[in-house]
Each structure stands twice: as C-alpha cells, then as structure tokens.
Amino acid sequence: MTFLDRTAHARVRDLSLGGARIEMPLHASAYDLPNLRSLHIPQIGLARVDVRWHSDHMIGVEFVTPDLIRQSLTRYFASLDPRTSVRPIGG
Known part of the structure; x- marks a missing residue:
C-alpha cells in the first residue's frame, strides 16, 4: 500500500472487480488513511484506490479506475483452481 x-x-x-478488503x-x-493512494x-x-471504510485492522478500498485493472483481475480469477473455496464476487 x-x-x-x-x-x-x-x-x-x-x-472483487470493484475493490478489496485489506487486513x-x-x-x-x-x-494516514486519507492519503492512501x-x-x-x-x-x-x-x-x-479510495478508502471506503475501516474497522480495527481492516480497511475497505474501492478501485478508482476499475476498468484499468479489470483485465488483470479477470485473468487472476480465471487462473484460480475451481476446487478451492476462493470465488470471485461482483461484476
């Protein structure tokens, strides 16, 4: 970060395609969350990213330009083993 x-x-x-939850x-x-870039x-x-929420050790961020990262995220999600419990959410 x-x-x-x-x-x-x-x-x-x-x-997700729109953001992430960070520990x-x-x-x-x-x-200095207002200055997280x-x-x-x-x-x-x-x-x-922009910070949308925080609680304890967790921070929720939204991707500022999700269209620019969408291709990388889609490729990453497609590479995941379907037998695992990891599943993409959102669209």
Missing part, C-alpha cells in the same frame, strides 16, 4: 509519504505491507482478505498489521487508526497486489499489479 502506498501513502503520500510511505508504504505499508498488508494482506488482501477479499477481492493491516496495526489498527487502521495508525495509518494505491495498492499493489502480486499477480495483478498496481491499483489506485
């Missing part, structure tokens, strides 16, 4: 003046590591807990190592209040997701790439 990239803020105006620093970066932070996080874990993606939920991912942070520290409480969300420890971060982007999220890098391995195998997908860099996405510009």
Whole structure:
C-alpha cells in the first residue's frame, strides 16, 4: 500500500472487480488513511484506490479506475483452481 509519504505491507482478505478488503498489521487508526493512494497486489499489479471504510485492522478500498485493472483481475480469477473455496464476487 502506498501513502503520500510511505508504504505499508498488508494482506488482501477479499477481492472483487470493484475493490478489496485489506487486513493491516496495526489498527487502521495508525495509518494516514486519507492519503492512501494505491495498492499493489502480486499477480495483478498496481491499483489506485479510495478508502471506503475501516474497522480495527481492516480497511475497505474501492478501485478508482476499475476498468484499468479489470483485465488483470479477470485473468487472476480465471487462473484460480475451481476446487478451492476462493470465488470471485461482483461484476
């Protein structure tokens, strides 16, 4: 995750074509959330984001330009093993 003046590591807990739910190592209040600018997701790439909500260690972000990341997300979802419990939501 990239803020105006620093970066932070996080874990993606939920991912959709419109955004993501992110688990942070520290409480969300420890971060400068209004200045969160982007999220890098391995195998997908860099996405510009806006924070929509936060609670405890979780942050919900919306992709600012979902059309630009849609192709990478669609490719990623298609590569998932259908026998796993991971399923894409949204469209």
